[in-house]
Amino acid sequence: MHLDLDIVFSPLLTAGIFVILAISLNLINGFTGMFSLGHAAFFGIGAYAAAVYMNLFSPPLYSAAYWGHFAAGTALAALAAGVFGFLVGVPCLRLAGDYLAIATLAFAEIFKILLDSFMPEVFGGPKGLRLNVDKMDSHWAFCIAVGMILVVALFARNLKRSAAGRAFMAIRENEIAARVMGMNVAYLKVQAFVIGSSIAGMAGALFAYSNYLIAPSNFDLMLTIMVLLMIVLGGLGSITGSIVGALVLALVDPMVRYMPELAGRITANETLLRILQAFKENPELIYAFLLVLLIRLRPQGIFGMHEWGYYLGTRRRSREEALASGTAHPME
């Protein structure tokens, strides 16, 4: 029974963690328009902080103490990632565009390399850090992931509709205009970066507690690229888009894995089965295919910058208003 649950919930949990990562990266890359490639490092900092903290206490799984330490460990992970976000953000966010991407990428690589050799008795070295606590079952971890997603999505939505969210978007749209409108651009950029980093740290804690082992290789550039693909697919600046984009890309992998088997029960078509087998062996093909589709059909991402519901009412209304304003006369 346990095993069956895990087959379903393990990929769902991974998808859930990706959703949190996507929303957090969207705050940095999508809302504020800073091209950061260091997100995996903040995810990793959160994971390691949470794991090291839990190893200090190693309470029995699912005991009252465990949940207390779980909450504290997650908070600590967010704090640690936020502090590093601040330390990286203050010097790096003066850089624009590609230069920021290179600087954050370098930070992520330094983090990974440092973990290989720095204090192996604490951080476990290149083989990774074992948790002294049993890993959380994926269905429970998934429930927590859903809760975290709700909180984080609500947080991001409220942020987007506030002065701070508008300021982030103003910086993305036109930094000079933002400055002249009285925005302390340097401060706001660091703020967005720290918020995004600490949410990634929280996701890292959940990742650590639902695994036996975390290793530096879990937090490589490919992870960042993956999350970046998700937010680009969903739409930069759209929270709904981040959720949908992350779910689509994170669930592609488990789906193609079972495809040949499932299809084999319905059909005996050799060619189809061979194609599905090829996809199973190279799920990247699907990503490539999706990206080509995206660029051809909807370069702004599935949701553009908008949220769920935008396309139901607002657009129709605004089009009517656009028509009306064409004849509108000013100063009347």
Place this chain on the structure above:
Amino acid sequence: MEDISPQTIKASRGLERDFALLRAENLVKSFGGLRAVDGFTLSVRSKELVGLIGPNGAGKTTVFNLLTGLESADSGRILFNNYEITGLPAHVISHRGLSRTFQNIRLLKNLSVLENIKIAYHQHVRYNLLDAVVRSRRFRREEREIEIKSLEFLEIFGLRRARHQLASSLPYGLQRKLEIARALATESRLLLLDEPAAGMNPRETSELMDLIRGIQDRFDLSILLIEHDMKLVMNICERVVVMDAGKIIAKGRPEEIRGDPAVIEAYLGSDFKG
């Protein structure tokens, strides 16, 4: 204060008009070997409308960049409302009440018209991040106020019905107006307009003139504007400053400038009739 002509003082309605809201003293800015601004001195009094004209490359926009803190002057002083603002960052200068528009319109293209106005209130927002995240009463009250004020501004500028449109989808003339509305919404006391009529047809230009005069009166604004449209400058400016190659070559009332031989040679062309 040699740049205040006696005629304008006589024409002023009250004493407060003589108060120099902005004073730039001997500003110098070089880019490499080029002296873009060379000894720029100007004062703009409260509720005054001053035009800054000159041929392309005369350094007008650089003056604006120096005044708004986007670039820092090599030497010279800028006083605003009797406080020295030389070398302050752009957002601090904006907080002091100095706002501007740009020659190449700088709207937030992918945001709605309403959101474009709302960002102008950023500096006046008192609620913090936590208020925003939990949508506290303070947050909701301030956001409601911002919404009401923004819609008022859009109404004045005839943009209210377009409020949900993307800024980039507005016709060019309306984009210029939206940018002026946004600069005004920061509740600034001095507005720097960089070629507000650029790209407008004569009808739009004359509407814009009425609009600028209207808002100046209504909000007790001081305005410094760069413009190439001579009709606009001559019609609405009380005083005109002419720049050429980084230097001020003439100052005075429009009708004086019109006849100034140095100006005619440098800028208006020898066959200018007015």
